[in-house]
Amino acid sequence: RKEVEQDPGPFNVPEGATVAFNCTYSNSASQSFFWYRQDCRKEPKLLMSVYSSGNEDGRFTAQLNRASQYISLLIRDSKLSDSATYLCVVNSNSGYALNFGKGTSLLVTP
Amino acid sequence: DAGVIQSPRHEVTEMGQEVTLRCKPISGHNSLFWYRQTMMRGLELLIYFNNNVPIDDSGMPEDRFSAKMPNASFSTLKIQPSEPRDSAVYFCASREREMVGELFFGEGSRLTVL
Numbered sequence: 001r002k003e004v005e006q007d008p009g010p011f012n013v014p015e016g017a018t019v020a021f022n023c024t025y026s027n028s029a030s031q032s033f034f035w036y037r038q039d040c041r042k043e044p045k046l047l048m049s050v051y052s053s054g055n056e057d058g059r060f061t062a063q064l065n066r067a068s069q070y071i072s073l074l075i076r077d078s079k080l081s082d083s084a085t086y087l088c089v090v091n092s093n094s095g096y097a098l099n100f101g102k103g104t105s106l107l108v109t110p
Numbered sequence: 111d112a113g114v115i116q117s118p119r120h121e122v123t124e125m126g127q128e129v130t131l132r133c134k135p136i137s138g139h140n141s142l143f144w145y146r147q148t149m150m151r152g153l154e155l156l157i158y159f160n161n162n163v164p165i166d167d168s169g170m171p172e173d174r175f176s177a178k179m180p181n182a183s184f185s186t187l188k189i190q191p192s193e194p195r196d197s198a199v200y201f202c203a204s205r206e207r208e209m210v211g212e213l214f215f216g217e218g219s220r221l222t223v224l
Contacts, residue, residue, distance in 0.1 A: 043201060043215035044153070092155070094166055097143060098213055102152035 003027060004101035006088050012107045017078050021104045023071045023088030032091040033064055035073050037084045038103065044087055047073075078108045112136070114216035116202050122222045128190040131219045133202030134183055141205040143213065144177055144187050148198045156200075159185065160208045192223045 006023045013019045025033075033050035048055065050062040050071055061074040071088055088101040115134040123129055135142050144156040157167040162179045170177070174193070179185040189196055203215045 043217050044213075045215070046212045087153070096141075096160070096165060096208060097155050097158045099155070100145075100153035 002101075003092070003099045004088050004090050006101035006104050008102060008104060010105040010107055012109060013078055014109055015078055015080060017108075018074065018076050019078055019106065020075075021073045021086055021088075021106075023073075023101055025069050025071070025088075025090040025099075027090065027093055028066075028069060029093075030069075030090045031095070032098075033062075033071050034089040034098070035060075035062060035071075036087040036089055036100070038087055039084050044100070047086070075106075078106075080108050080110065082106060083108045114202055114204050114214055116200075116216035116219050118219055119217065120220045120222075122224065123192055124224050125193055126191045127223075128188065129192045129196075129221060129223075131187045131200050131202075131221070133185045133187070133216060135185070135202070135204030136206075136214055137183065139204035139206050139214070140182075141208050142179060142185050143203045143205075144185070145201045145203060145215075146198045147201060147218075153201070156187070189221075192221075194223045197221055197223050 003026050035047040036044040037047045038044040048057045050064050054063045059076045063072045085103040085105050087103045089098050092099050117132045142159040145153050147153045155169045157177045158165050159179045177187045199218045199220050201215050201218045203213045
């Protein structure tokens with residue numbers, strides 16, 4: 001089983017829609033969780049950290065369920081500029097490095 | 111501020127040739143990572159350095175791959191001899207402190223081995 005698993009999509013949604021991505025991780029001892037965004041042929045960039053109590057950053061909401069080892073990202077009022085691949089990230093067994101999911105592709109259409 | 115700088119951005123080479131990828135981390139960052147990205151496998155961690163010392167190289171696929179960090183501002187990833195299955199985008203990333211904080215990626219080196 002891969003350490004971080006995501007639905008690859010693609011998710012095709014119209015502008016203004018709400019879309020949710022899910023991710024599961026295998027290491028129950030993981031302590032750090034993130035969502036990164038990667039535009040086509042670009043490097044990944046941090047979108048937001050994920051905290052135990054859940055957190056929001058504008059139109060983006062992240063949730064963590066430790067019991068189910070599940071992370072989610074909700075995007076409200078989707079914009080064309082949200083089109084990208086969203087990578088779920090969890091710290092590795094060693095704690096030093098970060099393990100990335102393969103990503104979920106989002107396409108927001110006019 | 112300069113971000114993580116990688117070179118070359120693109121490399122096309124023939125099977126059997128040596129490939130050297132270079133990385134300059136963000137000044138003041140103590141941790142450096144090499145990742146490889148392919149469509150099939152996504153982003154895979156190859157090796158991690160902290161304070162210029164290799165901490166975990168369990169992701170290095172085989173002896174053909176080697177990485178060095180001779181000082182805090184420079185790292186190399188070498189493949190010798192290269193094979194077509196090594197074709198991928200190789201990312202270098204750095205982080206300010208061990209185990210803490212955002213990972214900043216370079217723009218990547220796109221390698222094609224014919």
